[in-house]
Amino acid sequence: ISRIETGKRSMSLDVLVPLAAALQIDLDTLFDTSHDEDVVIRPIPQHGVGHTAWLLSRPASGSAVLRMQIEPQQRPPELKVHPGHDWFYVIDGRVRLHLGDREVLVETGEAADFATMTPHAIAADEGPADVMVIFSPEGRRAHAEQPRSRSR
Numbered sequence: 001i002s003r004i005e006t007g008k009r010s011m012s013l014d015v016l017v018p019l020a021a022a023l024q025i026d027l028d029t030l031f032d033t034s035h036d037e038d039v040v041i042r043p044i045p046q047h048g049v050g051h052t053a054w055l056l057s058r059p060a061s062g063s064a065v066l067r068m069q070i071e072p073q074q075r076p077p078e079l080k081v082h083p084g085h086d087w088f089y090v091i092d093g094r095v096r097l098h099l100g101d102r103e104v105l106v107e108t109g110e111a112a113d114f115a116t117m118t119p120h121a122i123a124a125d126e127g128p129a130d131v132m133v134i135f136s137p138e139g140r141r142a143h144a145e146q147p148r149s150r151s152r
Contacts, residue, residue, distance in 0.1 A: 024062030043067070050124075056132075064135040070095065070124040077121035084136040087113045088122065093129030095122050 003009040020027050043054035050073045057065040070093075079098055088095070089111040097104040097112050098121045105125060106112050114120065122131070 049073075064133075066133045066135075067091075068131050068133055070122065070129045070131065072124045072127060077123045079119035079121050080116075081119050082116050084116045085114070086116050086120070086133065086135055087111065088131045088133040091130040091132060093127055093131075094125040095129045095131060096125040097122050 004011060004015070009015075016027060020029075041056060041058065043056055046053045046055070051068055051070045053069075054067045055064065056067055057063065077098060079100075088106075090106050090108050092108055094108065095106045095112075097106055097114075098119075099114060100118050100120075104112065116136075
């Protein structure tokens, strides 16, 4: 990169593809020269069964950052497994984190950080919960592939 910045090496496709991969962005984002894009993200609510989510990061970014409002459900959540890592912070309420055979209560002001190869799900406990969630790139892909009608 320093040789490219100093003009000692020119940019070619054999350099651009690995560079975009290392930055975890697509080539379109790498070549985006528009400066008209607003720096403010205006999230649009996405409604699913038992939850509402707002994407707080740009779609082209590596990780996904979401705010989720989760409603308590009558049935237990379906546990999922996928490569990656998830992290969430409870803004308000209490969340029940299902990790394999364990259940962990995560209170307001607490966070959870876990590898997603363990079967996992989160659910509101006794009342609505408001959480901030960050998915790693692998977790972003896995959660984005699920139908929107399912809660995480």
